[in-house]
Amino acid sequence: MTATADAEAAENGLTPLADYLGSVLRRLRALPPLDLDLTQAYGNVLAEDVVAPHSFPAFDQAAVDGYAARWEDISGGGRGVGYVPAQSSRPGGRTVRLNVVGDLGAASWRPVRLTPGSCFSVAAGAPLPIGADVVVPVEWTDQGMAAVEIFRVPKRGYGVRRTGEEVAAGALLARSGTYVSPALVAVLAATGIGHVVVRPSPRVVIVATGDELVDVGRASQPGQVVDANSHALTAAAAEVGALAYRVGICDDDPEGLRGLLEDQTLRADLIITTGGTGTGPGDMVRRILSRREGSRAGPVTFTDVALYPGTALGFGTVGAEEVPVVCLPGDPGAAMIGFEVLARPAINLLAGAEPVFRPSVRAHLLETVSSPAGLREFRPAHVAERRGGGYTVQPLNGGPFTLSGLAEANGLLVLGERVTAAAAGSTVDVLLLDRRR
Structure with a gap:
């Protein structure tokens, strides 16, 4: 982000996204390591270097x-x-x-x-x-x-x-920070390792808030909105590798919300809430969690960030254990983008994974797009490799239609704060999304 972009964001009363992410992620630390049985270590990140105790093959x-x-x-x-x-x-x-x-x-x-x-x-x-x-x-x-x-x-x-032809005794098998894949499990087992020290998968609790919310299985109607967020964010947290727990819907009741969050601090390494991050009359999450009660430390700070879709994000700690909490907007598309921008890096950091951000590529834009001034937009897109090398990117539904765009996207087109229009044929940044198929 350039100094000019920072200045433009500040003039709008918004915090530049890079500054906000830096301030949040600096407050987080990787979870304490655990010694796990090898069969349970898959999907975790090594907390220390691993050296082969025996050769592989062990004999000719x-x-x-x-x-x-x-x-x-x-x-x-x-x-x-x-x-x-x-x-x-x-x-x-x-x-x-x-x-x-x-x-x-x-x-x-x-x-x-x-x-x-x-x-x-x-x-x-x-x-x-x-x-x-x-x-x-x-x-x-x-x-x-x-x-x-x-x-x-x-x-x-x-x-x-021959003995030790593939791995010699004393050889470094994997460094601290390495993701434990099925292939690495095989190498560790083959050289005689039964336990490894890893960072545990973060336990992430997802709570959707709002009097208007109803559970899935019915259509929305005036005064009622189907809760898509808690289901989608539970899946998103699991995709990152977290142990994700969906609590469900919490009404806009101050005591009910406080009690629910206090209860969840006993089993959570991170809590994610959706809804109520704005400044409207019904935005109870911001009103309740931003208050400092007595001498209790760690209130949640809500910040208007130069981000589109969704600008209001919250971060802080709750409970005596000071469990980190990420507060995302209630709009489903904005919640999903907020998760990608803020919650996903936080989960990776807690898990000790590096890098914490998704990989990105530079791609050839196939269609001219416009973007709101002063905001960093993350727009769903389809990325494809070009014959002869490089990538192309086709923008999909964004803005108020981000949710439908995300359903078919394999990337996020990133348009900076100073970009109000990106012409077809220009080169843009794209975050690559995980896709199983």
């Missing part, structure tokens, strides 16, 4: 089904037999014949040794006989049981996995 083993042999026995004493097609091996073709002295499976554990001119039938994963330096694949042989005829000679070391 066969990588394919076949016959473990000495390469000098099948290569003709170093002269090289080369490739001989199976069909020509009957008369006249040159092949190698070895005695099969035993079978080894993945569960074999007794050490055995090869003698010249012999081999072992082995399964993938079986320990290699002492002296073996090659495994001939089954399909390159006649699959003999007492003796085997080899039609094709592989290179020395083919089909063999």
Whole structure:
């Protein structure tokens, strides 16, 4: 954001978005680490570096089904037999014949040794006989049981996995801050790790406020508005990796709201409310949470931010435990954008994840768009990769229709405070949204 944009936002009585986010995120700290069983660690972020206690593979083993042999026995004493097609091996073709002295499976554990001119039938994963330096694949042989005829000679070391070939004991497997993926779980388990120290997934409670709200399953009518926010934000928090709990609807009752939030501080690392962040007569959340009661620290501060859609955001702490609370607007589209801008980075920070913001790309704008002056707009968009490199972005419904646009968006077009119009063909910033399909 430029100094000019900051000045324009200040003239409008609005706080620049970058300044606001910085002030909020500086007040948050990652949750204390936990030692978790490996099966429970998926989706969390490592709180310390992880070093391999053992090698992987832990012993020399066969990588394919076949016959473990000495390469000098099948290569003709170093002269090289080369490739001989199976069909020509009957008369006249040159092949190698070895005695099969035993079978080894993945569960074999007794050490055995090869003698010249012999081999072992082995399964993938079986320990290699002492002296073996090659495994001939089954399909390159006649699959003999007492003796085997080899039609094709592989290179020395083919089909063999040596101890520590993939991971050596003492190697750094992952640094602190690394996301625990299924593949990382496999590596950790394979090297003998059963527990890891991680940042726990934040417990996030979502509360929708307003006398007008009714639950889903019916149509809105005058005086009643279906609660879309608590359902959508619970899903959004879960998408980030939080343990999300939907409390449901809370009426605009001061004592009821205070009591509900006090109760939720016992099981929450973050509380998200929607509705009541404005200055109208029915905006009870702002009126109640912005008050300082007695000497209690940590009131919620409501700020008019240079953000579109939705400008009024709240942040602070509630309860004796001083649990962080994020207050989002009641309009569903504005609530979803507010979640992306403020709540999502807060959840990532609590989880110890980096970076806390979504990845972004520069994209070629396909359609001219207008934007309100002095506000940073986040507009739903569809991003596509261009043949030959780069991206294109097609704007979707925004402004009062942001909610419908978000349903089909895979990105958010970002238009700065000084932008009142962006022409087709210009290059713009786009945040990339997660999409499972």
